[in-house]
Amino acid sequence: MNVSIVGTGYVGLVSGVCLAEMGHDVTCVDIDQTKVDKINQGSPPIYEAGLGELLNKNIHQGLKATTDLRAAVLETELSIIAVGTPFDGKEIDLRFIETVASQIGTVLKEKADYHVVVVKSTVVPGTTDTVVLPILETASGKKAGESFGVGMNPEFLKEGEAIKDFMAPDRIVLGGLDAKTLSVLRTLYQVFEGVDKLETNCKNDEMIKYTANSLLATMISFSNEIGNLCALTGDVDAAEVMKGVHLDKRLTPILANRERIVPSFTTYLEAGCGFGGSCFPKDVKALKAYGEKRQSPMPLLGAVLDVNASQPFKMIELVNKHFSSLEGVRVAVLGLAFKPGTDDIRESPAIPVTQELLKLGAIVNAYDPIAQHEAQQVLGNEGIQYADTLATAITDAQAILIMTRWSEFRQIPKLIGQQDTQPVVIDGRRMLNKSSVANYDGIGL
Ligand code: NAD
Numbered sequence: 001m002n003v004s005i006v007g008t009g010y011v012g013l014v015s016g017v018c019l020a021e022m023g024h025d026v027t028c029v030d031i032d033q034t035k036v037d038k039i040n041q042g043s044p045p046i047y048e049a050g051l052g053e054l055l056n057k058n059i060h061q062g063l064k065a066t067t068d069l070r071a072a073v074l075e076t077e078l079s080i081i082a083v084g085t086p087f088d089g090k091e092i093d094l095r096f097i098e099t100v101a102s103q104i105g106t107v108l109k110e111k112a113d114y115h116v117v118v119v120k121s122t123v124v125p126g127t128t129d130t131v132v133l134p135i136l137e138t139a140s141g142k143k144a145g146e147s148f149g150v151g152m153n154p155e156f157l158k159e160g161e162a163i164k165d166f167m168a169p170d171r172i173v174l175g176g177l178d179a180k181t182l183s184v185l186r187t188l189y190q191v192f193e194g195v196d197k198l199e200t201n202c203k204n205d206e207m208i209k210y211t212a213n214s215l216l217a218t219m220i221s222f223s224n225e226i227g228n229l230c231a232l233t234g235d236v237d238a239a240e241v242m243k244g245v246h247l248d249k250r251l252t253p254i255l256a257n258r259e260r261i262v263p264s265f266t267t268y269l270e271a272g273c274g275f276g277g278s279c280f281p282k283d284v285k286a287l288k289a290y291g292e293k294r295q296s297p298m299p300l301l302g303a304v305l306d307v308n309a310s311q312p313f314k315m316i317e318l319v320n321k322h323f324s325s326l327e328g329v330r331v332a333v334l335g336l337a338f339k340p341g342t343d344d345i346r347e348s349p350a351i352p353v354t355q356e357l358l359k360l361g362a363i364v365n366a367y368d369p370i371a372q373h374e375a376q377q378v379l380g381n382e383g384i385q386y387a388d389t390l391a392t393a394i395t396d397a398q399a400i401l402i403m404t405r406w407s408e409f410r411q412i413p414k415l416i417g418q419q420d421t422q423p424v425v426i427d428g429r430r431m432l433n434k435s436s437v438a439n440y441d442g443i444g445l
Pocket of ligand 1: 006007008009010011012029030031032035082083084085096099100120121122123155156157158159278279
């Protein structure tokens with residue numbers, strides 16, 4: 001099938017590369033010429049495990065990138081919209097979606113064949129039917145369902161595991177205005193045999209995505225609230241408490257042979273220094289705003305956001321416990337990406353924590369195996385150094401703050417074991433054994 005994907009960010013590029021790998025002919029469209037050039041050279045503009053190999057294998061073998069949206073729409077039978085949908089401070093910002101819908105609509109004016117337009121971006125319920133569809137009709141002067149189709153297909157990939165998630169999805173959720181649109185979408189995904197596919201209306205599709213993300217964010221903030229209470233209780237450790245909670249067989253079912261299944265969602269039921277990224281924060285905010293606009297206040301989601309906004313600063317409270325002042329204290333901030341396996345620093349808890357440390361006069365040595373360059377664009381160079389290796393970052397540090405669960409950080413006990421003075425290690429992800437270093441502290445402890 002000939003497919004165009006508009007927006008080649010984390011979702012668009014991964015989707016494009018994977019659909020090409022599955023045998024489709026894919027044209028990735030972006031307004032960013034640098035990104036397009038890099039993709040055409042086989043060099044991914046973002047970091048995602050396995051993306052480089054797959055891109056290299058497929059580029060110019062059924063996969064290409066361009067800034068020419070018109071040509072891409074004319075040459076393909078299906079266009080997938082995967083541009084960003086940020087939160088503008090009050091509600092979801094549909095500016096990029098509206099622009100792309102209008103641009104595609106203008107091309108449809110000159111296209112005789114039936115073309116399907118599918119929204120993959122995360123959008124609030126009603127966006128596909130009441131924003132995208134009318135824009136396409138106005139710009140094309142044609143009628144949806146007659147001359148072109150409109151559909152919705154939310155994306156559930158996780159950054160850091162995006163290729164795996166796309167190639168072996170847990171579900172494919174589809175919605176379409178008419179039978180023809182649904183049939184095109186079924187053909188697109190027919191290569192994903194055996195995967196649960198849910199066909200429903202576009203509004204349900206849109207709501208499914210927000211509900212799924214809000215549930216996971218709620219589990220994280222719930223665990224963090226419990227963790228904060230544990231920390232103040234004395235002789236209570238949130239990590240132990242959550243281990244006991246996970247043993248509930250409704251969370252981790254026991255098979256007949258007594259083997260226990262540990263679903264990955266239990267990782268969302270652990271205390272830490274907060275969630276970040278380009279999805280959870282903005283999606284929870286957008287859903288809350290959407291509910292309020294429809295006279296359905298969402299106090300629970302408000303609390304999820306409040307807990308999360310203050311959670312990174314628990315790291316500052318913890319480091320403050322160990323020093324009378326942070327003026328001149330050498331602090332290693334480890335992990336700048338919002339999670340391991342990505343270079344995405346959007347809403348990463350490491351950013352406000354580093355800024356606060358600098359404000360308090362600490363001398364910061366920051367390190368991330370992948371996201372260093374991206375973080376440097378935001379944090380600058382004033383009062384902060386960027387280490388090339390983990391070992392350099394922690395040399396001479398008086399305090400070490402673990403902000404991201406990169407597996408490389410498991411070497412910290414071994415590395416500091418060789419040092420003369422022992423820094424305090426403040427574990428924002430509770431990933432180290434607390435007796436593995438001389439001076440350990442962490443969230444929920
Ligand atoms: P992103 O910011 O990484 O990428 C968006 C891309 O769209 C950019 O490359 C930008 O240059 C391009 N773009 C903007 N306007 C354009 C235009 N007019 N024409 C062509 N290209 C244009 O965004 P993302 O993280 O990939 O997210 C995209 C959507 O997918 C969002 O709605 C997001 O909520 C959703 N989503 C993201 C993830 C994730 O993990 N990042 C997961 C699931 C869903």
